[in-house]
Amino acid sequence: MMKKVYTRTAGIEADMVSGFCPGCMHGLIFKLIGEVLEEMNLLEETISVQGVGCCGLAMEYVTYDNTTAPHGRACAVATGIKRTNPDKLVYTYQGDGDLASIGLAESMSAANRGENISVIFVNNGIYGMTGGQMAPTTLVGMKATTAPEGRNPAMHGYPMHMCEIMNQLTAPVYLERTSCNTPANTRRTKAAIKKAFQNQIDQKGFSMVEIVTSCPTNWGLNPMESLEFLNEKMLKEFPLGVIRDRS
Amino acid sequence: MAKKFMKGCEAIAEAAVRSGCRFFAGYPITPQNEIPEYFARRMPEVGGSFVQGESEIASINMVYGAAQTGVRSMTSSSSCGISLKSEGVSFCASARIPIVYCNVARGGPGIGAIQPAQQDYMQATKASGNGGFRMIVLAPATVQEAVDMTYEAFDLAQRDRNPVLILADGVLGTIMEPVELPPMRSDEELRKLREETKDWALRGHKAGEKKLILPGGWQGQEDRCKANAAMYDTWEKDIQVEEFLTEDARVVIAAYGVSARVAKSAIRLLRKEGYQVGMIRPKTVSPFPYQSFDKLDYGRVKAILDVEMSIPAQLVYDVELGVKGRCKVHTCLRSGGEIMGREYIVNAVKEIYNV
Numbered sequence: 001m002m003k004k005v006y007t008r009t010a011g012i013e014a015d016m017v018s019g020f021c022p023g024c025m026h027g028l029i030f031k032l033i034g035e036v037l038e039e040m041n042l043l044e045e046t047i048s049v050q051g052v053g054c055c056g057l058a059m060e061y062v063t064y065d066n067t068t069a070p071h072g073r074a075c076a077v078a079t080g081i082k083r084t085n086p087d088k089l090v091y092t093y094q095g096d097g098d099l100a101s102i103g104l105a106e107s108m109s110a111a112n113r114g115e116n117i118s119v120i121f122v123n124n125g126i127y128g129m130t131g132g133q134m135a136p137t138t139l140v141g142m143k144a145t146t147a148p149e150g151r152n153p154a155m156h157g158y159p160m161h162m163c164e165i166m167n168q169l170t171a172p173v174y175l176e177r178t179s180c181n182t183p184a185n186t187r188r189t190k191a192a193i194k195k196a197f198q199n200q201i202d203q204k205g206f207s208m209v210e211i212v213t214s215c216p217t218n219w220g221l222n223p224m225e226s227l228e229f230l231n232e233k234m235l236k237e238f239p240l241g242v243i244r245d246r247s
Numbered sequence: 248m249a250k251k252f253m254k255g256c257e258a259i260a261e262a263a264v265r266s267g268c269r270f271f272a273g274y275p276i277t278p279q280n281e282i283p284e285y286f287a288r289r290m291p292e293v294g295g296s297f298v299q300g301e302s303e304i305a306s307i308n309m310v311y312g313a314a315q316t317g318v319r320s321m322t323s324s325s326s327c328g329i330s331l332k333s334e335g336v337s338f339c340a341s342a343r344i345p346i347v348y349c350n351v352a353r354g355g356p357g358i359g360a361i362q363p364a365q366q367d368y369m370q371a372t373k374a375s376g377n378g379g380f381r382m383i384v385l386a387p388a389t390v391q392e393a394v395d396m397t398y399e400a401f402d403l404a405q406r407d408r409n410p411v412l413i414l415a416d417g418v419l420g421t422i423m424e425p426v427e428l429p430p431m432r433s434d435e436e437l438r439k440l441r442e443e444t445k446d447w448a449l450r451g452h453k454a455g456e457k458k459l460i461l462p463g464g465w466q467g468q469e470d471r472c473k474a475n476a477a478m479y480d481t482w483e484k485d486i487q488v489e490e491f492l493t494e495d496a497r498v499v500i501a502a503y504g505v506s507a508r509v510a511k512s513a514i515r516l517l518r519k520e521g522y523q524v525g526m527i528r529p530k531t532v533s534p535f536p537y538q539s540f541d542k543l544d545y546g547r548v549k550a551i552l553d554v555e556m557s558i559p560a561q562l563v564y565d566v567e568l569g570v571k572g573r574c575k576v577h578t579c580l581r582s583g584g585e586i587m588g589r590e591y592i593v594n595a596v597k598e599i600y601n602v
C-alpha cells in the first residue's frame with residue numbers, strides 16, 4: 001500500500017504550469033503561500049493583490065481571489081480592500097522595482113499607517129519582467145541593462161534595505177528577511193509567511209516578509225550559478241533574520 | 248422636503264454618502280478640501296471608511312481596491328491632482344470597476360491657479376487616462392444639480408461597471424446654495440446593492456469560483472475593448488441636456504457648468520433688450536448631446552457662441568462636431584482664475600448678432 005506524503009497545494013490550480021523561468025523562485029514562493037493558506041484554512045477568505053512584475057504570471061494559477069494593482073500601488077489597493085473587508089485576509093506580492101522604487105510612497109505609507117495587511121516582498125535585485133534593468137536593490141558593481149558598467153554608487157547610490165528602512169517606523173509589527181536558497185531557509189520563509197498572515201488575523205497590523213531570491217535569466221547565470229551568487233553576494237548585502245517582531 | 252443651505256463640496260459628499268458611498272480616499276488640494284474633510288467627519292457615523300491617502304495616486308488606487316469588493320467608493324481632487332489619478336482611472340475602466348470621482352476644477356496647465364476654471368474639458372471627456380476608454384461625465388451647474396448628479400453617478404457606475412466623473416469647478420465647490428438632499432439609502436438597500444456585484448466582486452471564494460480582476464492581459468484584450476465599446480454605444484439614452492430658449496434663437500450659446508449659469512443670466516438680460524438668444528447646455532459632457540446642435544434650424548440660427556472658462560477653447564470641438572459647419576462658431580473665453588462675467592457674454596453676443 002502506497003502512502004501519499006506530498007501533494008500539490010490546493011492554493012494552485014492543478015492543471016496549470018507557472019511559466020516562470022527555470023531556477024526562478026517566484027513559483028516556489030507562490031507554492032509556499034498556497035500551502036500556508038491551505039493549512040490555515042484561509043483559501044476561501046483570501047484576496048491577494050499582485051504587483052506588476054514577473055509575479056503577474058501567477059494571476060491565473062492561484063485558486064483564490066486575485067487582483068492586479070498598477071505598478072507599485074499594491075499597498076494602496078490592499079488598503080482599500082482591507083478597510084472595507086476587515087474580515088478577509090489581504091496580502092500583496094511585490095517585486096523590488098514595484099515595492100521599493102515606483103511604489104516606495106505607497107509601501108512606506110501603508111507601513112506607517114500600520115495597515116493590517118501582509119506584504120510578500122520578493123527581492124531579486126533586478127527588474128525581471130522588463131528584462132534586467134537596474135533596481136533599487138541591485139548590488140554595487142552588479143551589471144544591469146541600464147547600468148552596463150555595473151551599479152556605480154557615485155551615480156546610482158546604494159542598494160536599499162527595505163526591512164531596515166521600515167524599521168525606522170513605529171507602526172509595523174513584523175519585518176523579516178528570508179530566502180529560499182536552502183531547504184532550511186525555504187522552511188523558514190514558509191514560517192515567516194505564516195506568521196505574517198497570523199498577525200493579520202490577530203489584528204496586529206503591518207507585516208512584511210522580504211524574500212531574497214534570484215533571477216537567473218536577467219542575472220545571465222544558470223540556476224546553479226545563480227544560487228551561488230545569491231549565497232555569496234546577495235545575502236552579504238541583505239543579511240537574513242528578524243528585523244522586528246513586536247507581534 | 249426642507250431645504251438645507253450647503254457648500255457645494257459638502258453637498259457632493261453628503262449626496263455620495265446618501266447614495267451608498269462607504270469608502271472615500273483623497274489627498275488635499277484646493278478648491279476641493281471640503282470633500283475629504285466632510286467624509287472624514289461623516290464616514291464614522293455611517294460605518295464607512297475614510298483614508299487620507301499619501302497622494303492622489305494612492306487615493307485612486309485605494310478606491311480601485313475597495314470598489315473591487317462591491318463597496319461604493321469615491322475619490323475627488325482638482326485638475327493637476329486629477330492627472331495623477333489617470334492611471335488608476337484607466338485601470339478601473341479596463342477592469343470594469345465602478346467608481347465615482349469628482350474634479351473640482353481649477354486653472355491649468357501645470358499647477359495653474361487655485362481659482363475656478365474649466366481647463367480640463369478634453370481630459371475629462373476624451374482621455375482621462377491611457378487606452379482610449381470612455382466614461383459618463385456629469386457637469387453640474389448648481390449645487391442642487393451636483394447633489395442629484397452625484398447621487399445618480401453611483402447607480403450609473405454600478406450599472407455599467409465603469410468609472411463616472413463629476414466635472415465640477417471651483418465656483419460650484421465653494422458656493423453655498425439651498426439644496427434638497429436625496430433620501431439616505433438604508434443599510435438593507437446597500438446590502439442588496441452589494442449583493443448585485445456578487446458575480447464579479449472579490450470577497451473570498453471557493454476554488455473553482457475564484458474571482459479574478461483583470462485590468463489587462465496578454466490574451467483577450469481586443470475582446471475586452473470590443474465589449475467596452477459596445478457598452479459605450481448604449482449611452483445615447485443617458486444624454487442629459489438643457490435647451491434654453493432655443494426655439495426662436497438667432498444666436499445659440501454653448502456652455503456647461505458655471506459658464507452656462509452666467510450665460511443664462513446674460514441671456515435674460517439680452518432678451519429684455521430684444522435679442523433672440525438661447526443656449527444649449529450639455530449636462531452630460533460625455534456622452535455629448537450632438538443631436539441638440541444637429542437639429543437646430545440653421546436657416547434661423549446665424550451663429551453659435553461657445554462660452555467657456557478655458558483658453559484655448561476645448562468644448563468648442565464637440566460643438567463643431569454637432570454644428571457640422573452649418574454656421575459660424577465664435578468663442579467667448581476667460582481663464583486663469585478669471586470667472587466668466589455676464590457683461591462679457593452680453594458684449595460677445597452683441598458683437599456677432601448682426602454680422
Ligand SMILES: Cc1ncc(C[n+]2csc(CCOP(=O)(O)OP(=O)(O)O)c2C)c(N)n1
Nearest residue numbers: 052053054071095096097098126127128129
Ligand atoms: C507605470 C508602469 N511603469 C512601468 C511598467 C513596466 N514594468 C513592468 S514590470 C516592471 C519591473 C518589475 O520589476 P520587479 O518589481 O523587481 O519585479 P520582478 O519582475 O523582478 O519580479 C516594470 C518597470 C509598468 N507596467 N507600469
Ligand code: SF4
Nearest residue numbers: 021024054128215216
Ligand atoms: S525573468 Fe527572472 S524573475 Fe522573471 S520569471 Fe524569469 S527568472 Fe523569474
Ligand SMILES: [Mg+2]
Nearest residue numbers: 095096126128
Ligand atoms: Mg525584481
